[in-house]
Amino acid sequence: MSEDLALDKDEIGTPGDKDGPASExxxxxxxxxxxxxxxxxxxxxxxxxxVLGFHTFIAKPFYIPSESMLPGLLVGDQLVVSKYPYGWSxxxxxxxLLPFIHGRLLGRMPERGxxxxxxxxxxxxxxxxxxxxxxxxxxxxxxxxxxLNGVPVKRGPLHYVDVPHYxxxxxxxxxxxxxxxLGPDALRTAPDGSTICHMPLVTETxxxxxxxxxxxxxxxxxxxYPEVTIPAGHVFMMGDNRxxxxxxxxxxxxxxxxxxxxxxxxxxxxxxxxxxxxGLGSWNPLTWGQSFxxxxxxxxxxxxxxx
Numbered sequence: 001m002s003e004d005l006a007l008d009k010d011e012i013g014t015p016g017d018k019d020g021p022a023s024e025x026x027x028x029x030x031x032x033x034x035x036x037x038x039x040x041x042x043x044x045x046x047x048x049x050x051v052l053g054f055h056t057f058i059a060k061p062f063y064i065p066s067e068s069m070l071p072g073l074l075v076g077d078q079l080v081v082s083k084y085p086y087g088w089s090x091x092x093x094x095x096x097l098l099p100f101i102h103g104r105l106l107g108r109m110p111e112r113g114x115x116x117x118x119x120x121x122x123x124x125x126x127x128x129x130x131x132x133x134x135x136x137x138x139x140x141x142x143x144x145x146x147x148l149n150g151v152p153v154k155r156g157p158l159h160y161v162d163v164p165h166y167x168x169x170x171x172x173x174x175x176x177x178x179x180x181x182l183g184p185d186a187l188r189t190a191p192d193g194s195t196i197c198h199m200p201l202v203t204e205t206x207x208x209x210x211x212x213x214x215x216x217x218x219x220x221x222x223x224x225y226p227e228v229t230i231p232a233g234h235v236f237m238m239g240d241n242r243x244x245x246x247x248x249x250x251x252x253x254x255x256x257x258x259x260x261x262x263x264x265x266x267x268x269x270x271x272x273x274x275x276x277x278x279g280l281g282s283w284n285p286l287t288w289g290q291s292f293x294x295x296x297x298x299x300x301x302x303x304x305x306x307x
Contacts, residue, residue: 055094057083062117062128062270068239068246069115069128070215071161071199072301074293076277079301081117081268086110089264096124104264109134110235113210113303117267118237120257126267129247130212130303133236133260140227141249144216144242147227148207156203158216162188162196164293209306217243225249234260270301 054060064077073079083092087107090098096119110116114131133139138149146153190196205211220243230236237257239245250256273296281291 052094055083056092057088059083059271060094060268061274062126064128067244068241069130070241070244071163071201071213072115072240073128073273074163074276074296076279076293077273077296078275078277079273080271082271083268085269086263086266089266091119091265091267100264102264107263109263110266110269111210112206112208113212115270115301115303116235116237117270118257118261119265119267120252121261121265122252127237127246127257128270129237129239129245129257131235132206132238133230133248135230135232135234137230137236138227139225139230139236141223141225144219144223146204146238151207153207154205156205159201159203161199161201161213162190163199164190164196205306206303210303211306212240212303215241215243222247222249228260230260233263235263235266236260272301273297273299 059080059082062079062081064073064075064079067075084106085108087104089104089107090101110131112131112134116129116131118127118129119125120127132146133148140147142152145155186198186200188196188198200216201213202216203211204214222242222245228236236248236259238247238249246254246256248257248259248261250258252258276293276296277291278293279291281287281289
């Protein structure tokens, strides 16, 4: 009987046993390695590098902070910009840290009518504008009409579209917080009681048949621009909201692009909208439904073309 008990004790192990199962468990726990922080940091480093590489060479998100590209782009639109269609230049990296470098790697000139990301010379801020003029073009603006190589760009009749909330800054509607910076008569109340922006538009058609809507607010400082011949390797950019856009018509010291822009400053082509925020929501979860605009996701930013 005592031998059986001794055998049982050996099989179970006791705290005093040096070679028993409990001792083995304690030894294994003592040998278990802790967190390898060096490996964790290396993993994070490579992840960040992969994201930055993707944003530099393939595509990156872009947020619309202003109304200069109305009506196609609303304040709060989030879109995808592809980085490879025109090749790569010194502004292609996510952070604009490189000095000016002449030329583009695998460069290709944009097509007239493309919506393009551009960095003003001497700045690190990205703008979004539409490409209107190409190298060698003679371009002028006369009473709001773009004239390319002596031929006025085709413009359709004035028409209107109602936009519930596009995100402009001045002229608030106190009861809703909605805004509309398109003139004193633009802010209106819809039949359902909501506040809308009554937006005056003109369809512009470029010589290659690509067309898009522009906002027409009447006379403004940018309605006249003297004729220039766009130099080689340069492009001329304009916002679709012609009377509220700091583009190639506006000097650099006034926040514009300062005339034709060297193509090295082009950062990529706008492709499509992923989602859109109104800015109306708050921390209250009950208001989160107001934070997003419906129907914007997937909207293409490529100008349509006449058949």
